[in-house]
Amino acid sequence: MTHIVIAVSPAHFLRWHQQLRDSIAARRPGDTVGFRLASGSAPQPQAAARLIATERLLVRGGKPTLCDRLEPPRATTTVAADIVIDLAGDYAGAGEIVLRPLYDGHPTDQAAVAAIMSGEAPVIAVANVATGAIVAEGLPSLESADCLIGGLEAVYSRLALLIEAAVENPRPAGATAARIDRAAVAPLPYILRNLAFRCGRALYHLCCHSPHWRVGWRFTQGRGVIDSGAIDGAPWRHMSDRQMGFAADPFPIAWRGRLGVFFERLDYQSNIGEIWYQAFNDAGPTGEPVPVIREPWHLSYPFLIEENGDLYMIPEASMTRGVTLYRCIAFPDRWEPVAPLLDDVEAADATVFRHGGRYWMTSVVRNGVGGYSDTLAIHHAPGLFGPWEPHARNPVVVDARFARPAGAVVATPHGLFRPVQDCSRGYGKALAIMRIDRLDPENFAQSCVSHMSPGRTWPGARLHTINRSGRLECIDGAILTPKYLPLRKLTHEWIDGRRQPIEGADQHCVATTDR
Structure with a gap:
């Protein structure tokens, strides 16, 4: 005792x-x-x-x-x-x-x-x-x-x-x-600053779609963002979106001869996210995007994993306090829920990968208090369907700089690399690439190998997802999108022949976490 x-x-x-x-x-x-x-x-x-x-x-x-x-x-x-x-x-x-x-x-x-x-x-x-x-x-x-x-x-x-x-x-x-x-x-300057911030935010929401996320894509050979630790190189294009909604959390996939991207689409009127699919060919997006999973609750982050010849998805639905596995029954737009992986946990951005003969799931968890992006939990199981059990040291990271998943974990000859969101300056402001240095049921260690923010290559204020399938690489980010045409002309500048927002500022990387 x-x-x-x-x-x-x-x-x-x-x-x-x-x-x-x-x-x-x-x-x-x-x-x-x-x-x-x-x-x-x-x-x-x-x-x-x-x-x-x-x-x-x-x-x-x-x-x-x-x-x-x-x-x-x-x-x-x-x-x-x-x-x-x-x-x-x-x-x-x-x-x-x-x-x-x-x-x-x-x-x-x-x-x-x-x-x-x-x-x-x-x-x-x-x-x-x-x-x-x-x-x-x-x-x-x-x-x-x-x-x-x-x-x-x-x-x-x-x-x-x-x-x-x-x-x-x-x-x-x-x-x-x-x-x-x-x-x-002093309290008075703090109160006045908060009041000014709240008034500014209310005015911003009145005039602008906030935030307006968009999906960037490119075809690239050889080293991509995970390998190079940078978003420069081949130029990014963005998938066309609609004024009354945004696109985020892209997960590209080549499935049985068909190439495309699953992503979150949020409608500004309902404010509920849905999972959509955009088909691609060798030249880029082709045809109109189609809805694939709609629920009464918010969905995002359509993580994909293949198992025994079937395609599965784990969309984020943290408001349901569960993590649910969906199976594709007709690609790309027919899916059915087949198994609850976690129950009674507010888990976001569940990301599953295989390592050391087991399945591992990273997610950020919250219990009704504090932020949504600073507490990393790990679960592990002998198979995709479980049973899933918590890591002995959950939460393994409590840090807004390198907790929240930002895409699939990538296995390379140099180790396992997990993209993460750096939310230390706000949600989805930057990306970091973390190398998993140790992972077993009792231990976890990771170290930061690169850090990146939006800039001239990918203008905007935010950057929070990176995924790749073959040559197709996707990121996302948020831009300032006024609701009214006159405001758009005042708030945008010409960059690379397109109207884009002023680019964001760079940040710095924090070294390591080891728990």
Whole structure:
């Protein structure tokens, strides 16, 4: 039996602290998990506390949040601890393993408040206090954060996952945390900036289709994006789309002598994604695209896999809290659901591949709080139909920079490579290519080998999927598409003889993750 103690400050005991205790206790039923009061950090500064209280009333309608301050726990433990989780920030116990959360290298969440109010996500980590080594580290996604509360909930929920992982393996050797000092932002400028952002977003949605994704394609010989780590080379063309919808998540395939691309098409009026198919010939797209799978719920990311001579698809349908396998019964437009692969999990962009005699599935998961792109889970099975079981260290990555799948995993003589979305600056802003360095039921490690953003070769603001079948290579991206013709003339410039939006800025690659 392991005795786990969570050290908390009576002046700053929050709802997420209680939920962390309950989650660890449920995950480790044979251990004891209790609280211990420590002198700890002071509560949030009054200005930040007032802002959180105001947001809770006006933005969240008084509903409970992870940021709520609770009465300190009355029942505390006095047993000798094997592991202490120091949420107070200054626990000084002796003889135990002490794990301390860090926010941008600081021991209190006031650094997280400063980061969020400055418009950034803090780097979160769990350190072994005795050695100073980082046990677990990540970057939460703020893509769905609606205010300071939303940002803090994204931070707290993902930090809880890192703490649970650190409790499972508290002694790995890692580097020390880098300390980031940010200038404090007063609440009033933060409120005004958020108000201006909300007004600008409302005006943007009034005038523009947002976002307007399009599919790019090219025929290429030899090295493609996965091999070269760049989107330059042969020029990209984009599939024709319609003003009242967008096209995204392309998966090209050559199937029994027929070449084409499956993709998500979203209609702006219904705001529900469907899976469509565009036929290709040696010159490019031919004929009109056709719908292939329509459901009452949103569908996207039509991942394809061949098994025993049949073609299967796993479209993303995270709002159903399941992952369903479809079989093609008449190519390309007749499909039937044949098996649930995962149940009761909000999983997006499920990507299946074979490795080491097993089937592996990567996806990003979410449990109702925080972003949609920062938490990578892996499942594995002896066959495509399962049974699928979770990886021993799920979630294996908690990081918006290299968690979310961006296409099929590619096996090469140099290893397995998985394209990922870099959502650190927003959803679908850039791509990275990760090499899978280690994968088995107990371990996962990956490292970044290349990073790419939209630019002159593929103008636009976003880039988030890459797939290839034979010579046909496809990407996607989002452009600014005003709803009205006069605005289009004002917001577009001539690039390569076509009207395209101004190209996006480049970003940088983060080195490795290893959990």
